[in-house]
Amino acid sequence: MPLLFVLVFLSSYVRTAFSAHCSTTTATKTFEKCMALPTQQASMAWTFHAHNATLDLVFFGTFISPSGWVGWGINPSSAEMTGTRALVAFPDPNSGLLVLLPFILDPTVKLQKSPPLSRPLDIQLLSSSATLYGGKMATIHNGAAVQIYATLKLARNKTKIHLVWNRGLYVQGYSPAIHPTTSNDLSSIATIDVLYGFSSAHKDDTRTLKTVHGILNAISWGVLLPIGAVTARYLRHIQALGPAWFYAHAGIQLSALLIGTVGFATGIRLGELSPGVVYGLHRKLGFAAFSFGALQTLALLFRPKTTNKFRKYWKSYHHFVGYACVVLGVVNVFQGLEVMGESRSYAKLGYCLCLSTLIGACIALEVNSWVVFCRKSKEEKLRREGLIGGGSDKDSGSHG
Structure with missing residues (x-):
């Protein structure tokens, strides 16, 4: 089942990666x-006209709201939103016609201290315009395609540009409101060489690392850890297995922790590669799950013997921390899917199917455990009342 989930996740990632096209x-x-x-x-x-360093460019985007906005821009210094010189298209609040205005995204915009105000750009923008796909009869609606044209002059011997783009749900007057903050929206940045026609590998590496991070953590915290807990709960009562259940439980949990540690490390690395991008809840849940997992591992070193009076307290601690770790891990897998923009993807469907299968197995095993328990209780009651024998043949043989 974990392998199936990995394949589903990868197919979803590949499908997303190749869904876009260009013209x-x-x-x-x-x-x-x-x-x-x-x-x-x-x-x-x-x-790109190399002889005079002039760039003719068109950006293709889509609206996500009839009153929304779509924009793109160039950051002269770094691949980030702050400092971007942007062109933003949106419907005029009075006439409803498409307008295109220039904005400089200074730090106050990111901090939302004040709405952005249109002002002339301090780059050599020679011309700009915007049009809806479909011509004059087209209207602005959710999914409407827009083309934003620009002609600008680049610095000599500088062919790499930091492109930033985004879209939002509405405008306030003539100021675009904050855009959504999903992973995709916060990753709308690319460094492009307009002479050779390729983008910087940094963002591709980040996307690949995100996928690896998601797969590793989903398998470890979201699949293996619950399986290890199920193994301990339902196999320990099968006498024929002997101590094998314990080795299976410990092996699965240690494997989950090792894989989860690698996944946790990739998450830390992603944070370093994405300055200013913080997913607070996902980060806190991740640290909590990893801390509980580490505590569980350390608890093995202080595991009292079965005859020790502190054994029952250790078991209570072990169960509480273990189940808390499982819950945190599963919840954070779903939170991670939200962060990656996979809330309605085959990856989430695959994980839900995997988790549903595990829950179904738990229900079946729980019912079976109660049936066995009730049967043994009934037999014990009948034995105490003398209605059924309890080893009489063996006793009579010994007296002979």
Whole structure:
């Protein structure tokens, strides 16, 4: 089942990665190169005139609300939102017609201290315009495609640009409101070489690391850890297994912790590669689950013997921390899927099927345990009342 989940997760990731496409042709212009951008099904096309360092560019985006906005921009210094010189398209609050305004995204915009105000850009923007896909008869609605054109002059011998793009649900007057903060929305940044037509590998590495992080943690905290708990609860009462249940339980849990440690480390690395991007709840749940898992492992070193009077307290502690770790792990897997923008994906469906199978097995084993318990209790009661024999043949044989 874990292998099935991995395959489903990978297929979902590959499907998402290749779902976008690009085109070099619009209704009014043809460009030399194009590129599908990694998020929001956005793309861009451009022609770079090396002799005068002029860049003709069109950005393809989609609205997520009839009163929303779509924008893209260039950050002259670094691959981040703060400092971006942006062009934002949205419906005019008065006429409803599409308007395109320039914005400089200074730190106050990110901190939401004040709404962004349109002002001229301090880069060499030669021309700009925006049009809806479908021409004059097109209307702005959820899913409406927009094309934002720009011609700008780059610095000599500088062919790499830091492209930033995003979209939001509404505007306040003539100021775009904050965009959604899902993983995809916060990752809408790419560094592109307009001369050779490729993007920086940094973002691709980050996306790959996110996928590895998700798979490792889903398998360890979300699948193996619950299986280990189920093994201890239901196999320990099978006398034919002897101590084998304990070795199976310990082996599964230690494997989960080792894989989970690698997944936890990739999460720390992702945080280092994404300055300013913090998923508070996911991060806290991850630290809590890892801490509880480490405590469980350390508890093995202080496990009292069965005859020790403190054994019952150790068992209570072990059960509480263990089940808490399982709950935190499963909840954080779902939280991680939300963070990655996979809340309605085959990856989540695969994990839900895996978890449902495990829960179904637990219910069946729990019912079986109660049936066996009730049967033994009834037999014990009948034995005490003398209605059934208890080893009389063996006793009579010994007297003979």
